[in-house]
Amino acid sequence: MSIIVGLTGGIASGKSTVSSILIEKGITVIDADLEARLAVEKGEEAYNEIVSHFGEQILLEDGSINREKLGSVIFHNQDQRLKLNSIVHPAVRKRMLMKKEEAIDKGEELVIMDIPLLFESKLTSMVDKTIVVYVDETIQLERLMNRNQLSKADALARVRSQMPLKEKIQLADAVINNNGTIEETKKQLLNILSNWKAI
Ligand SMILES: CC(C)(COP(=O)(O)OP(=O)(O)OC[C@H]1O[C@@H](n2cnc3c(N)ncnc32)[C@H](O)[C@@H]1O)[C@@H](O)C(=O)NCCC(=O)NCCS
Numbered sequence: 001m002s003i004i005v006g007l008t009g010g011i012a013s014g015k016s017t018v019s020s021i022l023i024e025k026g027i028t029v030i031d032a033d034l035e036a037r038l039a040v041e042k043g044e045e046a047y048n049e050i051v052s053h054f055g056e057q058i059l060l061e062d063g064s065i066n067r068e069k070l071g072s073v074i075f076h077n078q079d080q081r082l083k084l085n086s087i088v089h090p091a092v093r094k095r096m097l098m099k100k101e102e103a104i105d106k107g108e109e110l111v112i113m114d115i116p117l118l119f120e121s122k123l124t125s126m127v128d129k130t131i132v133v134y135v136d137e138t139i140q141l142e143r144l145m146n147r148n149q150l151s152k153a154d155a156l157a158r159v160r161s162q163m164p165l166k167e168k169i170q171l172a173d174a175v176i177n178n179n180g181t182i183e184e185t186k187k188q189l190l191n192i193l194s195n196w197k198a199i
């Protein structure tokens with residue numbers, strides 16, 4: 001029997017950091033951000049729909065999607081964000097479910113699905129248990145501004161485009177507090193998984 005864990009949190013709260021710890025241990029992590037990138041590559045259906053809705057000005061010279069530009073549109077405009085979600089999310093869901101089935105078929109005992117919008121998109125039925133990676137908003141903004149070279153206003157717009165982390169905590173089976181060091185985060189993660197007898 002496989003146990004499927006949904007790993008979520010807020011933007012820049014530390015999901016990828018937690019995922020890397022798991023990947024190092026040889027555990028399969030299915031990454032929604034990665035699947036979303038693949039789903040909008042040139043030639044994919046979602047790519048064509050994005051170009052027809054957002055126009056060719058959303059493309060780079062090589063014809064691929066200018067992610068920085070698309071981000072600056074959708075993180076400041078809810079209607080455009082919902083439109084992009086409606087184009088990309090069905091393809092992402094399909095890819096994620098395929099990967100999950102593959103992992104189950106291989107007999108993997110623990111499978112992690114790293115899904116930033118797990119609660120917003122009501123995808124909890126895809127998983128058995130949920131972990132939220134939490135950080136205080138001040139730390140979240142600092143890390144996001146540093147990682148993406150964003151202004152405070154742009155970072156705040158991205159944070160505000162998601163369900164507040166404090167609400168996600170209420171919905172989670174387990175919470176990792178990632179305000180501290182990565183070592184502290186790792187300890188919490190291993191503790192949760194061993195309580196669930198997942199490792
Ligand atoms: C807007 C895009 C082009 C920006 O690309 P960029 O390379 O700068 O960011 P990346 O894809 O790595 O996402 C970074 C983080 O932003 C947040 N985020 C991304 N898309 C959204 C969204 N539609 N709503 C809220 N938060 C989002 C997530 O926390 C994600 O982990 C890209 O995020 C995108 O295509 N988003 C729509 C698909 C989506 O919802 N992806 C999230 C998981 S399915």
Ligand SMILES: Nc1ncnc2c1ncn2[C@@H]1O[C@H](COP(=O)(O)OP(=O)(O)OP(=O)(O)O)[C@@H](O)[C@H]1O
Nearest residue numbers: 010011012013014015016017143147178180181182
């Ligand atoms: N405990 C920590 N201490 C210091 N820096 C950290 C810690 N955890 C994560 N970071 C840094 O914070 C940033 C955000 O972390 P990470 O990329 O793991 O977040 P994420 O939740 O995967 O983000 P996104 O939603 O954008 O995909 C990264 O630059 C990462 O190196």
